[in-house]
Amino acid sequence: MRALRIGLLGLGQIGSAFYSLLHQKREYFEKEIGVRFDIVKVAVKHRSKKRHVSIASNILTDRAEDLIQDASLDVIVELIGGTRDARRLVSQALRAGKHVVTANKALLAEYGDEIFELANRKRRWLLFEASVGGGIPVIKALREGLVANRFDSIYSIINGTCNYILSEMTAKKTDFKDALNQAQAKGFAEADPRLDLDGVDAAHKLALLVRFAFGGKVKLKDIYCEGISRIRSEDIAFAEEFGYRVKLLAIAKKTKDGIEARVQPTLLPKDHILANVNGSFNAVLFRGDEVGDSLLYGRGAGGHPTASAIVSDLMDIALRQETRFDEDEIQMRAIRKPLRIKNISSILSRYYLRFHVVDRPGVLAGIARVLGAHRISISDVIQKERSVGNIVPLILLTHDAHERNVRNSLRQIDRSHGIQGKSQVLRIEGN
Template sequence: MMKEVGLGILGFGTVGAGVVEGLQRNGDLLAERTGLRLTIRKIADLDLDRDRGVEVDPSVLTKDAAAVVADPSVDIVVELIGGTNVARELMLQAFAAGKPVVTANKALLAEHGDDVYAAAEKNGADLLFEASVGGGIPIIRALREGLSGNRITQICGILNGTCNYILTRMEHEQLPFDQVLAEAQQAGYAEAEPALDIDGLDTAHKAVVLAAQAFGRSVRMDDVQVEGIRGIDALDIAYAAELGYRIKLLAVIKEEDGELEVRVSPVLVPRTHMLASVGGVFNAVQVTGDVVGETLYYGRGAGREPTASAVIGDIADAARNLAGRTPRRIPSFVTLKDAPAIRAADAMRTRYYLRLSLKDAPGMFGHVAQILGRHGISIASVVQKEVRSGEYVPVVMLTHQAHEGAFRAALDEIDVLEEVGAATVRFRIEDFE
């Protein structure tokens, strides 16, 4: 008789229904692979009437999530409620009962990671969260297992499918941001309230989870420099393309000189780089390790099925650990002794794409060049576009590397010059060299 492992699923929304469907479809396959029968004992949701497109025995459904956590037939708690309050309480209850938790909740991990990692450790229970970053891409597992012999030096990720879909369509069809966002909302690729995605917060949540996992230190949301893609101009996407780049919303996490840089912003990526080929709703994460070199992981970043795939993989892992009596075979989080300090925003060094709006008259560039020079910023190339907007013309330049503080100070001076018609548009450049 095959050993059964009982599951309690909290949250019967899109992902919850995907997990139930996946377990129904591939339950026999999982039993062959793991030697364990994964059985859904309880599903909690406030709405028990809605049709999710999957059939479940009505007796497993309940509105009482806490009772599911406490149910002695539930061995593994699968938290798919989302949000940071109720989900956190239920998770802590599960740990207090010594039960492992599988979650897709990046916001909770990013905002209360220290608490929940500590509670899992104290109670000797697994906390698995593959689904929290990169949907179906087994990136957390790659960091924890496959690359465990590496000191990670850099992670660059396209981690939000909505933003990548918008940027891809803007480039391919030369459409303005507002139109593409509106159409994405109609098609279900963007939320009615899109701020979490397009302002970069969702990507920042995922960056925090990855940074903590890879670099062995607690990272807070305040440690991340975040800019989103709201109102990005199709003009800049076109200019970037002419210069051989694509604009991607990128999370960049890297250790340099003993400091950890964590930032999220639209970035110019060389068109020949693998990350530039990641189109539409797909996600990808490039991980560089000191032994393995450069690796990259690609897949759908969100949605019912990819997320369900990650959740089910974690359930199988937690079940194996229960069966083998090896909970926390791999800790949820390991603090490393020589973990790097967080780098201050101004101390980051990057190249920049700048688009100035300059009066179309001889010598107008002189002041700008002077100010940049004074702040130690040297110019790699300048393209003056023959496009006129009133009395101003766009001047696009790519700089060499300089400190972010220097850019900030220089642009503060430039943008108040009499010959400058509008705030300078700027994007970081990542050359991956």
């Protein structure tokens, strides 16, 4: 029987679920698949902390280095999160000749170049299915199932917390704060949810998708990243009136002068397949030159789905154990040359613009004049009578316009008389 001796770093939400899964399905893996997984040592930060899983005290340590130095271990499963300790421990594990499985998208988005390179140099597998889309086999789909394709685009919902909040705001007409409280009460959002809400977590995952879909290096700072904290319930309601839903999308598109890579709240037509991905679910829509559109959908986070992806990586390692490690060509392609990522100011898109304006004649004409001067044409308008004091919301949809022109015009409009507060600008995708 094939066997893997595992050192587990981290016994938090994911580590505990992974530990339980291996115990509960031990017989199934051994009898039906012929693979034996043994968790030999587990490292945590606080050894005396109360755990959700029962674990023999002789395998638990607070010295992660013990796992690195244990020559009997085949693989280290890194589930501690963060980048500082994880970078050091993953590098040490690879240098010590161990394979590594990780769920850490932040680590790979920031230090992927050095870690993938090190893994290849040391001829060890570095697998990371759990880092994007939880239990959905997104990386496997890219590396294997869709390998025949060159990709035109990826449209994805890869942050369950934001998707849950926006879905609640849409379905129950709640405001952002209530929806966030709900997400926290249900355990979808962290106590400090900034990485999710600011779009950074989705940008980490998009960086990995772009690397493997388009084959090259990506700097995290080149991915434009905008979160959902400025979305108001009125934006959701107005979008609805125009026939759209608001989703936090992570988008990558190939264009003739580079790749667009951005995370942003986006208006999608209500009948778009991603507009109907709700709650904490994730989905990734690939457009490949051979398959056309291909959608992966499922639970993008949480203990069970993420542990499922980790086992998939371990199974790969177990099944490849007896084959010689040749260079991982697909991983090397992802670190060889830098990809050309377009600056957000040069993209072309349609826009949703929302202003709060003084209800008097000439304000709309003034806004239209500024937009026109920047070559932005309006496709739709809603001006509401429901006023607060003398202030009414005014919503404009535009035809395709350059982001740079939109920003310049909004800077001018926001300073003019008759406009209250900062305008809202959201991009529109689909149809």
